[in-house]
Amino acid sequence: SQTIHQWPATLVQPVGSPLSLECTVEGTSNPNLYWYRQAAGRGLQLLFYSVGIGQISSEVPQNLSASRPQDRQFILSSKKLLLSDSGFYLCAWSGDGYQPQHFGDGTRLSIL
Amino acid sequence: DQQVKQNSPSLSVQEGRISILNCDYTNSMFDYFLWYKKYPAEGPTFLISISSIKDKNEDGRFTVFLNKSAKHLSLHIVPSQPGDSAVYFCAASGITGGGNKLTFGTGTQLKVEL
Numbered sequence A: 001s002q003t004i005h006q007w008p009a010t011l012v013q014p015v016g017s018p019l020s021l022e023c024t025v026e027g028t029s030n031p032n033l034y035w036y037r038q039a040a041g042r043g044l045q046l047l048f049y050s051v052g053i054g055q056i057s058s059e060v061p062q063n064l065s066a067s068r069p070q071d072r073q074f075i076l077s078s079k080k081l082l083l084s085d086s087g088f089y090l091c092a093w094s095g096d097g098y099q100p101q102h103f104g105d106g107t108r109l110s111i112l
Numbered sequence B: 001d002q003q004v005k006q007n008s009p010s011l012s013v014q015e016g017r018i019s020i021l022n023c024d025y026t027n028s029m030f031d032y033f034l035w036y037k038k039y040p041a042e043g044p045t046f047l048i049s050i051s052s053i054k055d056k057n058e059d060g061r062f063t064v065f066l067n068k069s070a071k072h073l074s075l076h077i078v079p080s081q082p083g084d085s086a087v088y089f090c091a092a093s094g095i096t097g098g099g100n101k102l103t104f105g106t107g108t109q110l111k112v113e114l
Helices: none
Strands: A005-006 A012-015 A019-026 A030-036 A045-053 A055-058 A065-070 A073-078 A088-096 A105-111 B012-013 B019-025 B032-038 B046-050 B056-059 B062-067 B071-075 B084-093 B108-111
Touching: A005 A088, A012 A019, A019 A030, A019 A088, A030 B084, A045 A065, A045 A073, A045 B046, A055 A065, A065 B012, A065 B032, B012 B019, B019 B084, B019 B108, B032 B062, B046 B056, B046 B062, B046 B071, B071 B084
Parallel strands: A012 A105, B012 B108
Antiparallel strands: A005 A019, A019 A073, A030 A045, A030 A088, A045 A055, A065 A073, A088 A105, B019 B071, B032 B046, B032 B084, B056 B062, B062 B071, B084 B108
16 A cells, blocks of 8 residues: 655744655556645645656745655755745645545644 | 635534534536544544535435535535544545645634533
8 A cells, every 4th residue: 555754743943944845656667746735724835746757837936945856756946945934844645637635643833 | 815714613502413514616627525533632533424416425324415516515424523522624636637636714613512
């Protein structure tokens, strides 16, 4: 069966520091991969998605970037974190077509 | 521009009764709709979905209804159980060449009381 792993579960970072969050999927090949952010009291906002290695689409302008160095690995990065980058970050995968997305357990990011 | 709206931030239901969660959308290009359940500090869990060619889909205690003319969908949970207490998100998608991107509502907190 397919599983998705996301780490770390929680992270506290100072303003201006770099960020790297990692997500890996097992049990499937060539998944579509997604990064979402949930701000406090808000819904899930799609940040990036990828349909293949090296293919990244950005949904909203921001201080973050994403990369997909391997088929089942998706990385969310920042060179310099802002206070507004605080939130709950979720990685998800799906197959093609009318398929649900399946989420990892998320990373709670707090910026001090 | 909120294309998927859940106008009730919270809902309280007694155990054994029906829970009805509602969702409205504005984008007529959406043709695939999903419901997710989320516990605190966890990722959302997929519950049930429906495509626009159907008006009802049922899976155990969960039924999703789609009214395309009203751009409205609802999730019925019968009978409601205490373990159903969670935040429920509806989501919608219009399949494009760029993967299955979902637009989420802001969620409804369901509390099932004993």
